[in-house]
Every structure is written in C-alpha cells, then in structure tokens.
Amino acid sequence: MAETTLETPVETHRPRRIKWGAIGDHTVLILGALLMMIPPLLALTTASHDAVTIHREGLQLTLGDNLGKNFHAAMFEKGGFTQTVDGTLMLMNSFILGIGFAVGKIIISMMAAYAIVYFRLRFATLAFWVIFTTLLLPLEVRILPSYEAIQKLGLTNTYTGLIVPLIASATGTFFFRQFFMSVPEELAEAARIDGAGPWKFFVDILVPLSRTMIAAIFIIMFVFGWNQYLWPTLITTDESFFTLVRGIKQIVLSYTDSQIPEHGQALALAIVAMIPPVAIVVFFQNWFVKGLTESDK
Amino acid sequence: MAQVSLEGIRKVYPNGFQAVQTTSFTIQDGEFVVLVGPSGCGKSTLLRMIAGLEEITEGTLKIGDRVVNDVDPADRDIAMVFQNYALYPHMTVRKNIGYGLKNRGNPASEIAAKVEDAAKMLNLTEYLDRKPAQLSGGQRQRVAMGRAVVRDPALFLFDEPLSNLDAKLRNQMRIEIKALQRRLGTTAVYVTHDQVEAMTMADRIIVLNAGRIEQIGTPSEIYHNPASTFVASFMGAPPMNLIRAQVEQGEVRINGYDGLMPAPASQNGPVTLGIRPEDVVLDDHGNIPFRVDILEELGAHRLLHGVVGEQPFSVMIGKDDAASTGTATLNLKPEALRLFDPETGRKL
Amino acid sequence: MKRAGFDTIWLPVALLMPQLLIIAIFFYWPAGWALQSSFYLQDPFGFGSTFVGGENYTSLLGNDQYKRVAVFTILYSVLVTFFSLAIALLLAIKADKVIRGAKTYRTLLMWVYAIAPPVAGFLGILFFDQSTGPLTKFFQMFGWDFKLGVDYNATATAMVIVAVWKQIPVNFIFFLSGLQSIPRSVREAAMIDNRSATGRFWQVTFPLLAPTAFFLLIINITYALFDTFGVIDALMKGEPGNNPMTLVYKVYLDGFRGNDLGGSSAQSVILMVLVLILTVFQFRLMERRIHYT
CATH class of the missing domain: 3.40.50.300 (P-loop containing nucleotide triphosphate hydrolases)
Known part of the structure; x- marks a missing residue:
C-alpha cells in the first residue's frame, strides 16, 4: 500500500518527497470530505434557529438556541391538512417501509436464488430470464400502470401496496445468486452425503453461511426502502401512511410559501429523515461496502 | 465393510x-x-x-x-x-x-x-x-x-x-x-x-x-x-527411461549403436525400450555411450541426466559412486528391460 | 447451476413462486398494460378509449416539448455521469494512497449515500435560495442572475450539481474497492517497470479499473435517468412550468397531472426499451466479471 510518488525530481530528499505527495493527497481528501459534509451540517445548524431568522437570512453557520424546540415541534406537533400526522408517526411509517421492504426482499430473493442455483429445473433458464429482465427497470418507468394495478387491487393507502410492488425487481435475487455461486460446490455435496435434503441444506448450511451477506443487503435495502419517494407519494394519500421522505414534498411546498413558514421545523424533520439511514450506513459500513461492491460480481 | x-x-x-x-x-x-x-x-x-x-x-x-x-x-x-x-x-x-x-x-x-x-x-x-x-x-x-x-x-x-x-x-x-x-x-x-x-x-x-x-x-x-x-x-520418480530401439534376430539394438542385448520378446522390428534409471549401470566397459549433461544430487543417491543416441536418458547411481558430466558408457540389466509397442504403447 | 444440483421439483417451484408472482403482478402486468394502452387514446373524462395504433408514438416523436425533454435528459445524464465519476475517481485514488486516516476519509466521503434524493433536493433549495442561498450569491458574483425555478439554465445547473453531489459516494465506494482489489504484487511489479506515477496509473491501474468503470457507467446512467426523480421534483418545487425535466419526470407529469394515459404509456414503453438495452449490456458485463475475477 505504501506507494511513493515519483512525480517530483529524484534528487530531492526522500522523506520530503513523500511528505509533499501526502499533503497533496490529504488536501484533496479534506476538500472532498468538506464538500460532502457541509450541506447537511449547515442544515443542522440552521435548524437551530427560529423561523424568522431563517426566512430572512437563509442558512446559518452557527448554532442557535431553538434546536430542541424545533425538533420537538417537528416530532410531536400535528400538521398536515387533517392535523393528524406528526413526525413520530412519519418516522414509524418510514421504519415500516424500510424494514418491511428489506426483510421481504431478502426472504423472497433468497428463496428464488436458491431455487435457481441449486436445482436442476427444466424451466430454470426461463425463470432466470423472467426475473432478471426486471434487474434495472425501476418502478419509476412503469409508474402509471403500476399505480393503476395497485388501485385495481384496492391496495392504495395500505402497507402492502406501499411495500410489495417495490420488491418486484431482481436486484436482491441477483445478489444472492452471485453469492451462492461462489459457495464451494463441495459444501452441498458434503451435506448430501451427510443426509441433508434440499430444505435442510438451505436452513442448516446456506442461510447461516449467508449471514454477512444478509446483513449487507439488509442495510442496502433498508436505505433504498427508507428513501423511496415517488411511489409513496402516489400510493399514500392518507396522511397517516406518510413516511418522512414522502413528507419532504409537503416541506418543500411549505418552504416556498410566501408567508413565513416553520422553516426550523421543516429542517428538523428533514434531518430526522436523514439520521436512521445515515446511522446504519456509518455504523455498519464494512458490511455495507462489502454488500454494495460484491453485488455486482 | x-x-x-x-x-x-x-x-x-x-x-x-x-x-x-x-x-x-x-x-x-x-x-x-x-x-x-x-x-x-x-x-x-x-x-x-x-x-x-x-x-x-x-x-x-x-x-x-x-x-x-x-x-x-x-x-x-x-x-x-x-x-x-x-x-x-x-x-x-x-x-x-x-x-x-x-x-x-x-x-x-x-x-x-x-x-x-x-x-x-x-x-x-x-x-x-x-x-x-x-x-x-x-x-x-x-x-x-x-x-x-x-x-x-x-x-x-x-x-x-x-x-x-x-x-x-x-x-x-x-x-x-x-x-x-x-x-x-x-x-x-x-x-x-x-x-x-x-x-x-x-x-x-x-x-x-x-x-x-x-x-x-x-x-x-x-x-x-x-x-x-x-x-x-x-508412475515412479524419476520416470522410466523410454527410448526407441530395434529388435533384430532376437537381439535389441538401440538406434545408432550396436549395443546388443538379448531380447526377451521374439519379435522383430521397431520397439520402445523401457528401463528404470536404477536398473542402469555405469560401466567403463559398457557398450552404450551416454553423454551426461546434468548431475542431480538427491542425498541418498544421485541422478545423471543426459542423452543416449540423441534421446533423453537418466541414470541413478549410489551416493558414493563417482560420476561427472561428460561422456560415459552404460550397461543395462537385461532382466529389467521392458519392451513396448511403439504404435500403441502397450507392453509386448 | 451447481454441478450436483438437487433433483426435486416441488421445492424449487415453491421457492420461486413468491418472486414470480410478485414480478408477474407488479411488473409484467403493468408493463403489458402500459404497452397496450400506448396504442389507445383515452377519453379525458374517462369514457372509454379508442385504438389509435402508433399515433401516440408518432405524436411524441413530432412533439417539440418531448424532444426538448429528451435532449435535456441526455445532456443531464452525460454531465451527471461524467462529473460524479471523475470526482469520485480522484477521491478514491487519493484515499487509496493515504495511510493515515484512510478509514475516516472513507466514512466521511460515503455517508451521503444514505440521504434520500428529495432530501438532497431540499438541501439544494436552501443553497440555491433566490435571496439567501450561498450558491446563488456565488453565481451572482459572476454576473449571472441565478433564479432557481424561474431561469431554465439556473434550475438545470442546480439539478446537475445536486445530482452529482448525491452520486459521488457510490462511485467512490466502487472505485476504492476496485483499487484495493488490485493485487499488491501487480502494483509492485509496475513500480519496478515504470517510475512515473502518472504513467503507472494510465498503463496499469486504469485498465485494471476498467471493468469497475464500465459497470459504474451504466449504474450512473440509470441513476441519472430514474433515481434523480426526487432531486428534480424538489428543485422545481412542484411547479414544472418552464423548468427542465427528465423523461421519467415527464412520464409522471403527463400520466398523473395531464391525464394523458396513452401518451404517458408510450413514453413508458420507450423508456423500458431503453433500459432493456442497458440491462443487456449490464448483464453481459456482470457475467463476464464473474468468469474473469
């Protein structure tokens, strides 16, 4: 890993040469980190000011004294047209969407991947293509017909309607397929000689073996589900089903109002919408990175 | 069981x-x-x-x-x-x-x-x-x-x-x-x-x-x-030497040399002759010339690699036997000779 | 398929069923339905529909507004892909080089991955606010009267900047892991063979990164096409008006706000074909990586 830079002339002293290169590297990285850090941090500092200040002066660099108040209001004050929805309810809905989507996706795609990889099926190739055609085709492309389908099934304003259509893509299946293919063949053979049938092999060996992979894909899918925007916007018109990210739309609309809206509260809510996915990605970043980069192999 | x-x-x-x-x-x-x-x-x-x-x-x-x-x-x-x-x-x-x-x-x-x-x-x-x-x-x-x-x-x-x-x-x-x-x-x-x-x-x-x-x-x-x-x-390390040879009138001749030995088989014509390196004897009065190119020291014994009539050939000798690169002459133990069909490779 | 697969029939069928059912109901049915309705003209008041053949498609292709959106989408995708890849590659190379604080840098550079696109768009609104936004002021210093949501170019610029910012982490993670998977021995051999660091990068490192880069290229194009919906929606603040938009946004707009079912469906179909082509590329790439890595 210790790669020295040879761009500077050879006659300079070796220690100094390394130092200059390293300083350049660190400068670039610090600038990059600032680029990524500053916008959300400014949102946080700004959220600590009162609405009038924010409306007049915009983003704030310093911490004000309204942080607790704004967050409290965002979480517990009922808002919206019907005055029934508060931040806590939206937070709960976000968790239901994130976890429900991730868990559903993992179960369904693991089973399908297992069937495709480990069984001699005449229609395996067909099933493979039926599933993997959907790999890159996001819900956004077929948004209108999907919405119509949900409406015909009477699933608008239900968690089922919110979660299940999002599962209808092959990303998870593809991920597990790749992982199963990398599991040594001999493991299944040893299990067969040990008298484990296909179901036992799946439950006793393959699922425990995939623990890290499951954790990794859970993180990715949780973030993906949590961050869904267009689909919840269409499917949930009943405010009691609103997720935080869905609520952003309301925040944006309120932010552009001509009167002085509750800017601090809106920002606080946006920050709450960021925290859980960011936390899970930061705390479990080794799993997350592994899952993300191995999903394409 | x-x-x-x-x-x-x-x-x-x-x-x-x-x-x-x-x-x-x-x-x-x-x-x-x-x-x-x-x-x-x-x-x-x-x-x-x-x-x-x-x-x-x-x-x-x-x-x-x-x-x-x-x-x-x-x-x-x-x-x-x-x-x-x-x-x-x-x-x-x-x-x-x-x-x-x-x-x-x-x-x-x-x-x-x-x-x-x-x-x-x-x-x-x-x-x-x-x-x-x-x-x-x-x-x-x-x-x-x-x-x-x-x-x-x-x-x-x-x-x-x-x-x-x-x-x-x-x-x-x-x-x-x-x-x-x-x-x-x-x-x-x-x-x-x-x-x-x-x-x-x-x-x-x-x-x-x-x-x-x-x-x-x-x-x-x-x-x-x-x-x-x-x-x-x-099978066997070093492997058996396999060289082209002729059987004429009940005798084996190695191509290019008149190294004559009694043939165990009663067949005439070309054959592949096989002999294990340990069944070859270095002998100053031997009738087959052997050019030693490399001397391989293995501890318990030594291996000489070289050619017999342009064909690669190895000889195993004891650890105390004298040897050097250059020319030497060999004798083959007649009872250790194996003859194979040069076409099919099967034993004759 | 594994060398020694199991031979039972009912279990794999049962295992596949949930996935196939969901895909059939929520993927193939809607997709087929979109294909069908793209050949019909829907009565605006909901009284039946008439078969119009390819008229929805021809009228789309003759539509100046659609062409404008298509051109913007292409430009937008190219800019977003290029800048987010370039910045991420630079950061990844540096992060791969440094010894101290490598892990901290990685964390700081990747966490934005978890921020939802509309939230990123909302942050964009703050930074590009017409009266108080710091970036608005920055552009005004160069004499550009930057008006988000009013001026087409200003809105487009903001959309590109926010989308690039949001996408840097993914590219960074992939590039970094690609760099770190280059065997140490290969780097060392290169250091012996070539004393120029720049030369080593272009002749050894970059070719070895090429599969990652190709993969990311497709990921980024699909990101720019579809996943930026939230960014775009937030930055135009719900008022499409004269604002730039991508093809996906137009599908949504025509379908849900304009109630032009046939037109929206035809647009969906066009996008689906586009994505299918990308998928085929992607797939061949992925399969190839399996065999050679």
Whole structure:
C-alpha cells in the first residue's frame, strides 16, 4: 500500500518527497470530505434557529438556541391538512417501509436464488430470464400502470401496496445468486452425503453461511426502502401512511410559501429523515461496502 | 465393510463428453484402492459416481450386495473426504463431525459419545468447540477425516484429500490415513494425481488415462511391470527411461549403436525400450555411450541426466559412486528391460 | 447451476413462486398494460378509449416539448455521469494512497449515500435560495442572475450539481474497492517497470479499473435517468412550468397531472426499451466479471 510518488525530481530528499505527495493527497481528501459534509451540517445548524431568522437570512453557520424546540415541534406537533400526522408517526411509517421492504426482499430473493442455483429445473433458464429482465427497470418507468394495478387491487393507502410492488425487481435475487455461486460446490455435496435434503441444506448450511451477506443487503435495502419517494407519494394519500421522505414534498411546498413558514421545523424533520439511514450506513459500513461492491460480481 | 464392484460403468456428460469409458473392476472388502492419473483422466468422475454425486450413464454399481445406482448419497453408507475439506464454516468442529449423525436421527447422547471417540482418535479433542476458520490446514484435514470416521461407513471415499497441505504435513497425513484405514478395516477408494501417494498408500493402484483404465495392480506390479508407456512414464520418480530401439534376430539394438542385448520378446522390428534409471549401470566397459549433461544430487543417491543416441536418458547411481558430466558408457540389466509397442504403447 | 444440483421439483417451484408472482403482478402486468394502452387514446373524462395504433408514438416523436425533454435528459445524464465519476475517481485514488486516516476519509466521503434524493433536493433549495442561498450569491458574483425555478439554465445547473453531489459516494465506494482489489504484487511489479506515477496509473491501474468503470457507467446512467426523480421534483418545487425535466419526470407529469394515459404509456414503453438495452449490456458485463475475477 505504501506507494511513493515519483512525480517530483529524484534528487530531492526522500522523506520530503513523500511528505509533499501526502499533503497533496490529504488536501484533496479534506476538500472532498468538506464538500460532502457541509450541506447537511449547515442544515443542522440552521435548524437551530427560529423561523424568522431563517426566512430572512437563509442558512446559518452557527448554532442557535431553538434546536430542541424545533425538533420537538417537528416530532410531536400535528400538521398536515387533517392535523393528524406528526413526525413520530412519519418516522414509524418510514421504519415500516424500510424494514418491511428489506426483510421481504431478502426472504423472497433468497428463496428464488436458491431455487435457481441449486436445482436442476427444466424451466430454470426461463425463470432466470423472467426475473432478471426486471434487474434495472425501476418502478419509476412503469409508474402509471403500476399505480393503476395497485388501485385495481384496492391496495392504495395500505402497507402492502406501499411495500410489495417495490420488491418486484431482481436486484436482491441477483445478489444472492452471485453469492451462492461462489459457495464451494463441495459444501452441498458434503451435506448430501451427510443426509441433508434440499430444505435442510438451505436452513442448516446456506442461510447461516449467508449471514454477512444478509446483513449487507439488509442495510442496502433498508436505505433504498427508507428513501423511496415517488411511489409513496402516489400510493399514500392518507396522511397517516406518510413516511418522512414522502413528507419532504409537503416541506418543500411549505418552504416556498410566501408567508413565513416553520422553516426550523421543516429542517428538523428533514434531518430526522436523514439520521436512521445515515446511522446504519456509518455504523455498519464494512458490511455495507462489502454488500454494495460484491453485488455486482 | 463391503466390497465394491463396478460393472460396465460409463459416464457421458450431457454435452457429449465421455469422461469415463466402459469400466469394470471390483474392490475387495477392506482393500485400499488408489485411482491415479493426470487431471482430466476421469478419476474424480469415477469416485463421484461411486459417491452418488454424479449420475451413472451406463452400468451397474454395487456396494456390498446392493445395487446403488439410484440410491441417494446419504443412503449408500459411504463417507467422503473432499479436497477442500468442505467443512461447514459456521459450525464448530463438534457440530461438523456430528452433522451427518444428527440427520440420521441418532439420539444426542449417542452422537456426543461418537464425536468424542472420533475426536480422540484424531487428536482433535481440544479443538471440538472451535470453528474451522480457527484451525490449521492439517487440523481441518483431520476434522474432515473425523466427519468420515464417525459415521462408521462401509466405504471411505477420498478426493485428493492431501493436495492442499504442505509437503511435510502431507507425508505425515499419508501415514496417518493409511494407519487409520488399516485399524478400522474399512474399504477405501482414494483419488490422487500424486504417484508417490498412490505408491505408498495403495493395496492396489488403478491407473487411469483419458477415461480409460491403463492398468490395475499392486504398487510393485505397476512399478516393475507397467502395462504401457503411459504407466511407465507416469508412475515412479524419476520416470522410466523410454527410448526407441530395434529388435533384430532376437537381439535389441538401440538406434545408432550396436549395443546388443538379448531380447526377451521374439519379435522383430521397431520397439520402445523401457528401463528404470536404477536398473542402469555405469560401466567403463559398457557398450552404450551416454553423454551426461546434468548431475542431480538427491542425498541418498544421485541422478545423471543426459542423452543416449540423441534421446533423453537418466541414470541413478549410489551416493558414493563417482560420476561427472561428460561422456560415459552404460550397461543395462537385461532382466529389467521392458519392451513396448511403439504404435500403441502397450507392453509386448 | 451447481454441478450436483438437487433433483426435486416441488421445492424449487415453491421457492420461486413468491418472486414470480410478485414480478408477474407488479411488473409484467403493468408493463403489458402500459404497452397496450400506448396504442389507445383515452377519453379525458374517462369514457372509454379508442385504438389509435402508433399515433401516440408518432405524436411524441413530432412533439417539440418531448424532444426538448429528451435532449435535456441526455445532456443531464452525460454531465451527471461524467462529473460524479471523475470526482469520485480522484477521491478514491487519493484515499487509496493515504495511510493515515484512510478509514475516516472513507466514512466521511460515503455517508451521503444514505440521504434520500428529495432530501438532497431540499438541501439544494436552501443553497440555491433566490435571496439567501450561498450558491446563488456565488453565481451572482459572476454576473449571472441565478433564479432557481424561474431561469431554465439556473434550475438545470442546480439539478446537475445536486445530482452529482448525491452520486459521488457510490462511485467512490466502487472505485476504492476496485483499487484495493488490485493485487499488491501487480502494483509492485509496475513500480519496478515504470517510475512515473502518472504513467503507472494510465498503463496499469486504469485498465485494471476498467471493468469497475464500465459497470459504474451504466449504474450512473440509470441513476441519472430514474433515481434523480426526487432531486428534480424538489428543485422545481412542484411547479414544472418552464423548468427542465427528465423523461421519467415527464412520464409522471403527463400520466398523473395531464391525464394523458396513452401518451404517458408510450413514453413508458420507450423508456423500458431503453433500459432493456442497458440491462443487456449490464448483464453481459456482470457475467463476464464473474468468469474473469
């Protein structure tokens, strides 16, 4: 890993040469980190000011004294047209969407991947293509017909309607397929000689073996589900089903109002919408990175 | 304990590739049989057919008196040790060894006792609660053995079990496996590409080449009386010298020289002459000129590599025998000469 | 398929069923329905529909507004892909080089991955606010009267900047892991063969990164096409008006706000074909990586 830079002339002293290169590297990285850090941090500092200040002066660099108040209001004050929805309810809905989507996706795609990889099926190739055609085709492309389908099934304003259509893509299946293919063949053979049938092999060996992979894909899918925007916007018109990210739309609309809206509260809510996915990605970043980069192999 | 018999077994893959040509042989009860050959010779396919991991295209496979062609691997009363051991990485050594028994529905107390016994036999007792990742290569190998032993099967199958170990450990495990098999008296089929393993471990060796059996025999028969030039050059290190020669009037002549020897066969015309390097004698009055190019010091003996009449040739001499590069003359021990058909490579 | 697969039938069928059912109901049915309705003209008041053949498609292709959106989408995708890849590659190379604080840098550079696109768009609104936004002021210093949501170019610029910012982490993670998977021995061999660091990068490192880069290229194009919906929706603040938009946004707009079912469906179909082509590329790439890595 210790790669020295040879761009500077050879006659300079070796220690100094390394130092200059390293300083350049660190400068670039610090600038990059600032680029990524500053916008959300400014949102946080700004959220600590009162609405009038924010409306007049915009983003704030310093911490004000309204942080607790704004967050409290965002979480517990009922808002919206019907005055029934508060931040806590939206937070709960976000968790239901994130976890429900991730868990559903993992179960369904693991089973399908297992069937495709480990069984001699005449229609395996067909099933493979039926599933993997959907790999890159996001819900956004077929948004209108999907919405119509949900409406015909009477699933608008239900968690089922919110979660299940999002599962209808092959990303998870593809991920597990790749992982199963990398599991040594001999493991299944040893299990067969040990008298484990296909179901036992799946439950006793393959699922425990995939623990890290499951954790990794859970993180990715949780973030993906949590961050869904267009689909919840269409499917949930009943405010009691609103997720935080869905609520952003309301925040944006309120932010552009001509009167002085509750800017601090809106920002606080946006920050709450960021925290859980960011936390899970930061705390479990080794799993997350592994899952993300191995999903394409 | 069981005898294993293969009757007209053949394997053709769906893509048409014939991995094993029609093959028949019987393995006696308690016998240690080694299948040896270069990679792609069909030895693993043969083993996997016996295990039930590969479907048998044609023929009958019997373990004991039972035809097992369509019997599930778990019900064939076999145990297998894989090249990469195939230990379950998330299970402790104890669970790894006991998994097969558990699936058979044995009571927990019985499993525990059997696992303890197997572990003791293999010096694994102190590692029983570790996971495979915490073990060394040799210990993993032992766990794989334990998994096989604990089931007390009628037949052990080994698929190159030592090839992932370093040379020293391999020698040690070779002896341990052989001793264990002797003690248990269980029939064993062992696949390897390493002819040293084959020679040292086998009661009988089956040499395979391109999906066909070249020769079946004891290590001594295989070494001293190879049935073909393939066996002669594959088995034994250094391999047997094989050079072109002529048989004329009951005498062998090596091309270009009138090195005359009585011919064991009564045939005239070109032949391939085979002789082990240790059956050649350096002799100042010998009748075959030999140019020594390289002198290889092996400790217990020395190897001289060079040419006889433009053909590569090796001679083994004792560690105290004088030798130098340059020209020398040889004598061949007439009783050690083997003649092969130059076209088919079969023994004459 | 594994060498020694299991032979039972009912279990794999049962295992596949949930996935196939969901895909059939929520993927193939809607997709087929979109294909069908793209050949019909829907009565605006909901009284039946008439078969019009390819008219929805021809009228789309003759539509100047659609062409404008298509051109913007292409430009937008190219800019977003290029800048987010370039910045991420630079950061990844540096992060791969430094010894101290490598892990901290990685964390700081990747966490934005978890921020939802509309939230990123909302942050964009703050930074590009017409009266108080710091970036608005920055552009005004160069004499550009930057008006988000009013001026087409200003809105487009903001959309590109926010989308690039949001996508840097993914690319960074992939590039970094690609760099770190280059065997140490290869780097060392290169250091012996070539004393120029720049030369080593272009002749050894970059070719070895090429599979990652190709993969990311497709990921980024699909990101720009579809996943930026939230960014775009937030930045135009719900008022499409004269604002730039991508093809996906137009599908949504025509379908849900304009009630032009046939037109929206035809647009969906066009996008689906586009994505299918990308998928085929992607797939071949992925399969190839399996075999050679």
